[in-house]
Amino acid sequence: MEDRLNLLNGPETAEFRQKFKIVFALLMVIFFVLLIRLWYLQIIKGGELKQKSEINSVRFRKIKPLRGLIMDRKGQLLVDNLPSFDVVYMPGKVKDYEQLIEKLKTLYKKKSLQIVFDQHLPKVVKPYLPIKLEKNVGMEKVAVVETNAMDLPGVYIDVSPVRLYVNGEMMAPVIGYTGEISKEEMEEGNEECSYGDVLGKHGVEKALDAYIRGRNGAELVEVNVHDKEIKNLGRIEPVPGYNAVLTIDSDLQKTAWRELKGRSGAAIVLDPRDGSILAMVSSPSFDPHLFNSGISHNQWYKLQNSPLAPMSNRAISGQYPPGSTYKLIVAAAALEEGIITPDTKFSCNGFFKMGNRTFRCWKNHGHGSVSLHRAIVESCDVYFYNVGKLLGVDKIAKYAKLFGLGEASGIDLPNEKNGIVPTEQWKLARMKEPWQPGETISIAIGQGYNLVTPLQLANAYSTFANGGTVWRPRLIKRIESIDGKTHKEFAPVKNGNLTLSKNTFDILSQALWGVVNEQGGTGGAARRLNADVCGKTGTAQVISMPENEKLRRQKKISILLQDHALFVCYAPLKDPEIAIAVIVENAGHGGSVAAPIARRILDAYFEDKAKQPQIMAQSLTANQAKQ
Amino acid sequence: MIFLKFDRRIFQNFDWTLMALVLSICAVGILNIYSAGYATSEKQIPFYLKQIQWIAIGLILMLFIFFIDYRLIVKGAYIIYGISVVLLLLVYIHGYTMRGSQRWLTLGGFVFQPSELMKLTIIIALARYFDDHKSNEPYKLKELFVPFLIVIVPFLLILKQPDLGTALILMIIFASIIFFIGINWKSFLFALAGGLAFIPIGWFFLKDYQKERLITFFNPENDPLGAGYHIIQSMIAVGSGGFFGKGFLNGSQTQLKFLPEQQTDFVFSVFAEEWGFIGGLVLIIMFMSLILWGLKIALHARDLLGTIIAFGITALISWEVFINIGMVLGLLPVVGIPLPFLSYGGSAMVSLMAAMGLLMSINVRKFILQR
Numbered sequence: 001m002e003d004r005l006n007l008l009n010g011p012e013t014a015e016f017r018q019k020f021k022i023v024f025a026l027l028m029v030i031f032f033v034l035l036i037r038l039w040y041l042q043i044i045k046g047g048e049l050k051q052k053s054e055i056n057s058v059r060f061r062k063i064k065p066l067r068g069l070i071m072d073r074k075g076q077l078l079v080d081n082l083p084s085f086d087v088v089y090m091p092g093k094v095k096d097y098e099q100l101i102e103k104l105k106t107l108y109k110k111k112s113l114q115i116v117f118d119q120h121l122p123k124v125v126k127p128y129l130p131i132k133l134e135k136n137v138g139m140e141k142v143a144v145v146e147t148n149a150m151d152l153p154g155v156y157i158d159v160s161p162v163r164l165y166v167n168g169e170m171m172a173p174v175i176g177y178t179g180e181i182s183k184e185e186m187e188e189g190n191e192e193c194s195y196g197d198v199l200g201k202h203g204v205e206k207a208l209d210a211y212i213r214g215r216n217g218a219e220l221v222e223v224n225v226h227d228k229e230i231k232n233l234g235r236i237e238p239v240p241g242y243n244a245v246l247t248i249d250s251d252l253q254k255t256a257w258r259e260l261k262g263r264s265g266a267a268i269v270l271d272p273r274d275g276s277i278l279a280m281v282s283s284p285s286f287d288p289h290l291f292n293s294g295i296s297h298n299q300w301y302k303l304q305n306s307p308l309a310p311m312s313n314r315a316i317s318g319q320y321p322p323g324s325t326y327k328l329i330v331a332a333a334a335l336e337e338g339i340i341t342p343d344t345k346f347s348c349n350g351f352f353k354m355g356n357r358t359f360r361c362w363k364n365h366g367h368g369s370v371s372l373h374r375a376i377v378e379s380c381d382v383y384f385y386n387v388g389k390l391l392g393v394d395k396i397a398k399y400a401k402l403f404g405l406g407e408a409s410g411i412d413l414p415n416e417k418n419g420i421v422p423t424e425q426w427k428l429a430r431m432k433e434p435w436q437p438g439e440t441i442s443i444a445i446g447q448g449y450n451l452v453t454p455l456q457l458a459n460a461y462s463t464f465a466n467g468g469t470v471w472r473p474r475l476i477k478r479i480e481s482i483d484g485k486t487h488k489e490f491a492p493v494k495n496g497n498l499t500l501s502k503n504t505f506d507i508l509s510q511a512l513w514g515v516v517n518e519q520g521g522t523g524g525a526a527r528r529l530n531a532d533v534c535g536k537t538g539t540a541q542v543i544s545m546p547e548n549e550k551l552r553r554q555k556k557i558s559i560l561l562q563d564h565a566l567f568v569c570y571a572p573l574k575d576p577e578i579a580i581a582v583i584v585e586n587a588g589h590g591g592s593v594a595a596p597i598a599r600r601i602l603d604a605y606f607e608d609k610a611k612q613p614q615i616m617a618q619s620l621t622a623n624q625a626k627q
Numbered sequence: 628m629i630f631l632k633f634d635r636r637i638f639q640n641f642d643w644t645l646m647a648l649v650l651s652i653c654a655v656g657i658l659n660i661y662s663a664g665y666a667t668s669e670k671q672i673p674f675y676l677k678q679i680q681w682i683a684i685g686l687i688l689m690l691f692i693f694f695i696d697y698r699l700i701v702k703g704a705y706i707i708y709g710i711s712v713v714l715l716l717l718v719y720i721h722g723y724t725m726r727g728s729q730r731w732l733t734l735g736g737f738v739f740q741p742s743e744l745m746k747l748t749i750i751i752a753l754a755r756y757f758d759d760h761k762s763n764e765p766y767k768l769k770e771l772f773v774p775f776l777i778v779i780v781p782f783l784l785i786l787k788q789p790d791l792g793t794a795l796i797l798m799i800i801f802a803s804i805i806f807f808i809g810i811n812w813k814s815f816l817f818a819l820a821g822g823l824a825f826i827p828i829g830w831f832f833l834k835d836y837q838k839e840r841l842i843t844f845f846n847p848e849n850d851p852l853g854a855g856y857h858i859i860q861s862m863i864a865v866g867s868g869g870f871f872g873k874g875f876l877n878g879s880q881t882q883l884k885f886l887p888e889q890q891t892d893f894v895f896s897v898f899a900e901e902w903g904f905i906g907g908l909v910l911i912i913m914f915m916s917l918i919l920w921g922l923k924i925a926l927h928a929r930d931l932l933g934t935i936i937a938f939g940i941t942a943l944i945s946w947e948v949f950i951n952i953g954m955v956l957g958l959l960p961v962v963g964i965p966l967p968f969l970s971y972g973g974s975a976m977v978s979l980m981a982a983m984g985l986l987m988s989i990n991v992r993k994f995i996l997q998r
Contacts, residue, residue, distance in 0.1 A: 016934065019807055020926055024919075030949050031915055035908065037956045041866040042904040049866025 061221060062196065064160045065214030068241035070175065070204060072250040073276075073477060077166050079175060079205075084162035084292060085142050088130040090154040103151065104133070107144050130196075136162060136292045162292040163205075167250065169285040170257045173313035174248075174413070174475075176203025177288040201291075203313065204244065204475065207412050211479050211488075214241035242487050245477045247276035255604040256281040259597040265564075265584035266314035266454040269601060272462040272570060272579045274492040275471025277411075279601070280455075282314040316409075316416040319451040320583055323538030323590065324379045324522075325568045326400075326446030328464065328508060331372060333399035334387045335504045342372050342507050348382035354438050359385055362539070376511035377521045379537060381445050388444025393435060396443055397423040402498045403460040404470045405452055410495065411473045419456050422449035447541060457568055458581035465534070465570035465579055467505065468498040509534055513573050525595035526569055528602050534576075535569025535598065537590035562586040567594035571602060578605050637694065640994045642987045645924075648917045649968065649983050653682050655898070655910060656969040662876050663889045663897045674890050674971050681973040685980025692984030696992060700985070701932055704755035708777065711748040714741035715784040722788075730788045740974035742785045742793045747978045747985075749797055750939030752777050753804050758932045768814040771805065792963035796946060803942040804935060857893070862957045865899040865907075872903025890971040892963055895955045914948045914967075924990045933989040940982045 041049065070079035089100065105115050116134055133155070134141070142157050149156070163178055165171070181197045197216065200209035217238030249269075256267040256279045269279035286303055303311055312318065334340045350366035352359040361367065361381040367374070375383035388396065400406060406421030420426075422443060424435040442448035452460075455473055463470045472493040479488040512534035515523040522537040542561050565587040570579040580601055582594040661675040692700070700707075714732065718741055722729040731738040756774050778801040786794040810818070830838070864878065872878075878900035889897050899907045921941030928934045944967050951966040953959035965975050 016807075016926065019809075020922060023807075023922065027915070027918060027922075027945065030945075031911065033958070034911055034949065034952055034956070037953075037958055038865070038899070038904055038907045038911075041862060041956060042868055042899065042907070043870060045866050046869040049863050050869060053863050053867035 061219050063217035063219060063235075063238045064198060065216060065238035066161050066240040067163065067178065067198070067214060068208075068212030068243045068479075070208075070212070070244045070246065072246055072248045072253070073278075074249065075245070076250045078171060078246065078248070078250065080164040080166060081161040082164045083159050084136040085139075086132050086158045086160060087134040087137055087141065087145055088132050088156060088158045089152075090130055100152070100155065101133075104145075104155070107148050107151070108141070111140055111144055113140055113144065130158065132158075163288070165288045167254070167257075168289070169287055170253060170281075171248070172203075172285045172288045173282040173311065174203050174280050174315070175288070176205035177201055177291045178205050179291050202311070203413060204246065206414050208244050208476065208479070212241035212244055215239040240482060243480045243482065243484075245480060246475055247271075247278065247477045248280065248475070249278045249608075251608060252279040252601060252604055253281065255279075256597075256601050257283070259600050260582075260584070263584050263587060264308060264314075265582070265587070265594075266318055267582045267597065267601065268315050268454050268458040268580065269605070270458050270462045270473060270579040272466040272471075272576050275459070275462070275473045276477070276492070277473055277475045278578070278605075280313075280315045280475070282312070282318070284308050284310045286310040313413065313415065314583070315454045316411060316413055317453070318583070319417050319419055319453055320564055320566070320585075321448070321450050321540040322405075322446035322452045322457060323540035323564070323566050324381075324445055325457060325461075325536045325538035325566050325590075326444075326450060327376060327379065327384055328512065328536055329400050329403050329405070329460070330384055330387055330391065330396055330444050331376060331508055331511070332403075332464075332500055332504055333396050334391055335372075335507065336399070336500055337391065337395055339390045340372060340387060345369050345371050346375075346383045346386040348380050350382070352382045352385040352441065354385075354389070354441055357438050359441050372507070373511050373514060374520075376508070376536070377514040377518050379515075379522045384444045385441045388440050389437070391440075391444070393440045393443055394423050396440075397421045397426075402470075402496070403463060404495060404498075405456050405460055409453075409455055409459055409473050410493075411455065412476050412490070416455075417453050419453050420449055420451040446538060454581050454583050457566070457583075458579055461536075461568045461570055461581065462576075462579035463498050464505070464508070465576035468500060469494060470496040470498060509573060512536055512569075516569065522591040523567065523569070523595050525591060526567065526599045526602065528571070528599060528606070531571045531602060531606055532573040533569050533571040533599075533602060534573055535567060535595070537595060538566030538568070539588070539590050540564040540566060542586070563588055565590045565593035567591070567598050569595075569598050569602075578602070636994050637991055640991050642990045645917075645920055645983065645987060645990070648913065648920065649980075652910075652913050652917065652968045655913070656894075657682070658875070659894060659898045659901075659969060660890055660971050662878065662901060663894065677973070678971055678976070681976040682980070684973075685977045688977060689980040689984035689987070692981055693987040693991070695988065697936060697985055697988040698930075698932060700988075701751060701755050701758070701936070704751045708748050708752040711741060711745050712780060712784070715745065715781055717741075719784060719787065730790055737973070740972070742781075742788070742790055743972070743974035743978045745781045745785065746793070746796060746800070746943055747940070747982050749778060749781065749800060750804070750936060750943065750982075751985075753801065754932055754935040754939060757804070757808055757935055758930075761931065765809040765811040766805070766814070767811045768817055771810070771814065771818075774801070774805075790963060792950075795962065796943070796950075796964060799946050800939060800943055803946070804939050807938050807942075808935065857888075857961055858957050861893055861896040861955050864896040865956060868900040868903040868907075870904045872899070872901050872906055875901055877901060891965055892951065892961075892970065893955055894969050894971070895952050895966055898969070899955075911952070914944075918945050918948070921986060924986050927993055928989050929993045933992070937986055937989050940986055943982070944979075 066081050069077060069081070072078055087104075091097075101115070108115055116137075145152065145155060145157055165175065165177075177200075178198050179201045181199050185199060199213065200206040205212070215238060217236045219232060219235035221232050252269055256269065260267055260281050260283045263283060265283055267279065267281045268277065270276065271278055290299060290303075335342075347369045348361055348363075348367040350361050350364050352361070359381070362379065366382065367378055367380040370378070370380050370383050372383075374380070397406070400421040406419055408416040408418050410416075422439075427433060427435050427439075427449070439448055443450055459470070459473055472495045474490055474492060476490045478486050478490060481487050513532060515521045515537065516526050516533045516535050517524075523533075523535045526533050526535050541563055563586070565584045566582070567590045568579075568581045570576040580598045582597045582601075584593050584597070587593040657675050657678055660678050661673070664674045718729060718732055721732075723731040723733050723738055730740050730742060732741060733739075753774055756777065760770065762770070778797055782794050782797050785797065805818075867873070868878070878897060895907075895910075898910060902910075918941055921937060921944065925934050925937035925941060928937055947964055947967050950959055950962070950964045951970075954961055954964070965972055967979055968976070
């Protein structure tokens with residue numbers, strides 16, 4: 001310690017003194033530079049800058065980019081952009097806001113126009129950031145504002161792009177909508193986000209926002225007292241977003257929407273070969289253009305709180321009991337586990353007793369003695385009560401999970417639900433009660449705690465159809481730059497494998513074929529010549545208490561408590577290329593309500609396919625003719 | 628036991644000058660932040676109240692550090708350095724993101740910015756290193772490799788956040804200390820060449836907005852984007868203050884919120900608008916006095932350790948003051964460097980107060996430590 005101190009105050013101090021002198025000189029230089037600059041700005045330029053501060057006339061304007069277009073697999077436009085004229089004002093220029101509204105109202109009145117304005121003013125306003133009074137106004141209003149610019153200081157018309165959803169309601173819950181960035185989104189966003197930016201809020205618009213948003217441009221302009229531009233000080237062009245190509249086939253989508261319209265429900269069309277979604281419909285829907293003209297608080301509240309939930313995409317967010325469509329999974333489990341053989345028979349008298357509870361078959365007088373094939377074709381409940389009892393709930397759950405049920409499929413859309421595949425452990429954790437054997441009986445026919453999303457259901461059957469590959473359903477085909485070059489390709493992704501023996505596949509696909517094509521099959525309504533449709537009907541009880549059975553039969557029950565109609569199918573039997581799930585809420589029997597819808601979708605698909613070779617042939621001959 | 632001996636002389640020789648300077652600059656800061664937030668109607672605790680709270684916490688820490696012998700603190704320099712780097716790593720892994728930069732850690736409701744602590748830590752760590760490796764000759768490049776490593780690790784972590792301003796401050800402190808303790812001429816030229824070579828490489832690592840700011844600064848004529856707007860509004864604010872200023876709470880640029888970041892990086896333009904040239908002059912003289920006082924402490928410290936620490940702290944404050952005011956006055960590009968004691972921010976305030984405590988500790992111990 002002593003040594004160190006001695007060494008310190010030796011020769012080095014002198015050197016440091018020298019350094020200190022240099023440092024001191026430097027400090028003085030910087031000190032005077034700052035003072036001179038301060039003097040220059042405040043004294044020499046002071047007057048000029050003071051004037052500038054009084055009429056602070058420099059405006060920083062953001063130029064919104066064009067959002068990317070959204071197209072279907074054939075290149076048909078689903079979402080386009082339109083110019084929107086907004087009436088905006090600069091808070092810094094408007095002394096009395098109430099007065100401004102009054103003035104605008106009287107001006108409008110002369111042309112018998114009404115002001116549409118019921119938005120709340122933001123709490124904190126910045127004088128140089130424009131605030132929108134009215135969004136997406138008509139040309140008459142634009143004319144009123146432009147011609148009365150002198151009387152309306154600080155008010156002007158702003159042009160910005162808005163979304164045009166070509167098919168309107170048809171795809172709204174899937175494609176979503178856009179809106180101005182919210183406070184929460186601002187906080188988690190990055191440096192590039194700022195007040196007034198337009199973001200995707202739902203569906204594809206939200207999922208692909210980063211790609212299709214584009215980048216803001218900007219310009220700095222000097223304006224006069226009336227906020228008219230006098231001088232443009234510079235401009236940076238906005239960068240438009242990438243275009244998105246979906247796997248959707250808009251013709252199929254149209255058919256599915258037309259068939260489902262007016263009812264609540266969902267329809268999904270998948271390509272079993274790679275999990276591409278050809279159509280995804282959720283009904284009822286909403287008008288996505290509502291958000292362009294600034295949806296009012298009232299409208300928003302109605303949309304959000306409607307019991308019909310028009311904003312929700314039922315195909316991925318709706319969870320339903322699978323009903324008898326679940327029998328495919330239970331049958332596969334029973335065959336694989338060796339619980340039954342195809343020849344195992346159970347006798348159905350129309351009910352099944354377990355302890356002191358009675359479980360009914362949908363057919364009051366029973367099916368008699370049935371084997372597996374007929375049990376599926378005729379959808380005999382008692383047969384599956386027996387099978388379920390032998391299997392136990394956990395075995396059923398094991399296979400349900402192999403089919404991709406019970407967890408989100410991972411589709412590239414927000415708000416996908418997981419569904420529920422109950423197990424003994426699940427119930428213990430969730431309800432703190434042990435599993436009751438009677439509950440397994442309901443599970444065996446897809447009732448009870450079972451919940452699936454329509455997408456999961458379609459994908460489960462699609463997996464079975466393609467021989468066991470669980471594809472991740474995909475809605476996005478690729479992202480393109482404006483000139484049509486591929487920016488990013490979304491390749492099919494495998495979620496897992498459904499490992500069943502070939503025998504099981506054969507037996508069950510024959511049975512599914514029988515459902516649609518055999519005498520007495522419940523899915524006859526989906527039959528189509530030469531298409532070899534395979535499918536399964538389902539009727540999901542919303543309330544499963546037996547005492548309601550009578551009321552149900554008498555149709556005295558409220559519409560919201562009626563059964564959901566389900567139908568899932570794929571076609572053709574050999575090398576399937578299309579899988580469909582249809583769910584119609586509170587509509588009754590799957591075979592009579594959902595199956596005909598699926599049939600019309602199949603028609604559209606196969607008719608379109610029949611046209612393809614002709615078109616191809618035509619274009620071929622056309623090409624040859626050119627040469 | 629020399630480290631912990633509580634000596635009467637500690638109280639007799641308390642550095643009232645430094646204390647008075649710090650408190651008066653802080654007082655200016657509180658008034659100014661009060662004005663900057665005056666016209667905001669947001670329902671949250673006003674910034675000036677929070678700033679008072681940070682100053683209070685800082686003062687307690689300052690007095691605590693003042694009582695401890697700085698040589699005891701430097702014994703743990705590498706541990707403090709290690710903790711600071713770990714904190715920066717935590718920011719990198721699990722940091723809190725605001726406006727696109729991941730700079731903060733959340734600790735029970737408070738947000739804490741480890742890079743502010745790093746500014747002080749780096750000074751202590753470098754002081755420790757050079758004290759352990761004393762030499763009567765100017766240092767050569769080879770001998771500077773370890774200190775360079777000490778600086779480059781936090782530098783890169785902070786640059787990644789991204790926080791160009793703070794990262795640059797670390798490098799500038801490093802350069803200042805090296806210049807001060809002496810570097811071999813050849814090594815100096817070599818390091819300079821290396822540094823210049825880094826500029827084009829570093830360019831690729833800059834974020835677009837950072838590049839824009841730099842381009843804007845060098846081409847002020849075609850600068851329609853954010854940075855140009857900031858500089859113009861800031862210069863209008865300062866200039867319109869004139870000789871006597873517009874008066875407290877009367878700055879139109881400030882009150883109408885034309886100024887960007889007016890509580891933090893552009894706090895000086897608020898002050899200059901409302902207090903004019905006179906106010907600006909007084910504030911700059913206050914900072915100058917603080918800096919010169921810091922240099923005096925460095926010059927008269929009892930050992931090399933004290934000299935380096937005091938010089939490093941003084942250099943930190945000088946550079947931050949000059950770069951910040953230079954930026955507000957349109958002399959330097961816009962990089963996010965706060966104005967010491969005036970900009971709003973808890974982490975910066977508390978670490979600055981800790982630095983002041985170190986200065987006091989060094990100053991008072993020249994009377995106590997024996998040769």
